[in-house]
Amino acid sequence: MPGPIRRLTRRRLLAGGAATVGVAALAAGSASLAGSVETPAPVRLRVPAPSRAPRSTLADTTVEWVGSTARSRAVRLVVSSPPGRDRATLPLCVGLHGLGGNALWWGDPGMRHALGAAWASGVPPFTVAALDGGDNYWHAVRPGDDPMRMLLDELPAWMTQRGLARDTRGVPVLAAGVSMGGAGALMYARERVHRGAPVRAVAAMSPGLFLDPRLAAKRPFAGTADWIANDPLRFYPELASTPTGIWCGDKDAFADPVRRYVALAHPQFSRISPGRHDGTYIGSILPQVVAFLGAHVAPPALPFAQPGPTVLPHL
Template sequence: MPEAPPPRLGRRRVLRAGGAVVGLGAAGAVGWELAPPSFTERLLGKLGIEPEAFVPDAPEGEVRLERVTSAAMGELDLFTAVPAGHGDGAGLPVVVVLHGASATAADLRGFGFGRFVTAAVEAGAPPFVLAGTDDGPAGWVASGDVDPPRMLRDELPGWLAERGFDGGRRALWGWSRGGYGALRFVTQTPDWARALALFSPALGPDDQVLSDLDVLTDLPWGLWCGEWDPFREGSVALAAAAPVAPDPWVSGEGGHTRAYWNSHTLEMLDGLARSL
């Protein structure tokens, strides 16, 4: 059974929580940069502020977690979320999400992603489906006999089409290790995605991927990374090395945390949906 979604929270509590996070961050930037995300989230908890406080107060539509068999990876989970009011999502384009190292596809509902999809559409984004799978032992790069890029390229579009979605219209979003995997994937498969969104991609300023970013000349892309994120230098280097600057390039107070990513997810999904 998938993890139960977090409780729905009203706008007033979301705004109070957001203000508290900004105040906390201004006082403790250095500590946040050096601390692992788990420490940051425990600190938020002591203040009564959970990352779920940034999940929008919107209903889920049809949310599924299914087991699929991949020739490239073996057994894995496939998560899909259709916005409320759009039935089973037939004919809708897809935003594919690549999760970070500490997550799996089974966690995506618990992160509130079904609600984010509905909230983005209710706010004016063209309707779309969100879909995500598990990664491999080395993340979203090939390792031994496990090949996540091959799965994304050759198998995921067919799984999406089998469920009635428009598997030919795809955008790609990744956070942390998933952000790095998404960047690597589009450099290797440049025609796969119509747009790209990267949240705090886990790369350093000297990573080899920065030497071959020609795909970003014609691919709409955006970049989000907080000022206290441990991968901040890599994001700055990525923005500087790209042939076309990210639009948007969002910084601001925040670390490598779900609270920061959640606070920017609606704006990101709106941009990706419009690209489809």
């Protein structure tokens, strides 16, 4: 049984109420699952929120707990959409969080403002659904914990049960992620290609890519072979027909791997711009990221029509 839906407020989130909501939801409907409240989203990736943001432009965000068989635990389901819009009629984007974070990253006040402001500016609307994926680099590493299967097999059913994304039977048509989630979004897009149902677009923000196996070994991969099998720098040809946008700060530790990805994959849109691996940089690119995704749900309405690949210096 899904837990009760709770509206996410600034006070609840910043005061640590998210954990309280989770405990209450578990007690109400998911207490039998071996759930755990994961570490809050890292402060360094939190998107800054303006001191005064009109409520009318904030994304409408809800949080509830659902029981995931794929992950053998209860996980948060965070859903954000343009205020006042019927979620049932909107296309769906799956949002993936970074290492050490959770789905609440997509419901932070700064993210709600950025999403709402982009939609208010005329970007075609869509709904974002985020789930707790743990620190598994969005694939199966440990027995009984498979976040990718959760996204592929369980998320559509949860959306259908809630009457969301009716036109696609709850299946996301877009994917986006940050840091570990940026790499995970590319992995998710690949799996959708394998299933013969590719997403319309994928956006990777400061994706956690690696050139050095010793660095990759510090992340949750089941050895070198597992990393190679799930390395976007190797499987990029499989996404040749999937519109891809990729962003990274020039002072980000992942900048060189991202440059390499761009040189190899030639994504539809790419941008290396001033910034570090932090929320300030993510906030600066979010308007473009949301616009890129919106272009692929209603292209004629997008101000940034059909962006071409960015030419980057050779390594």
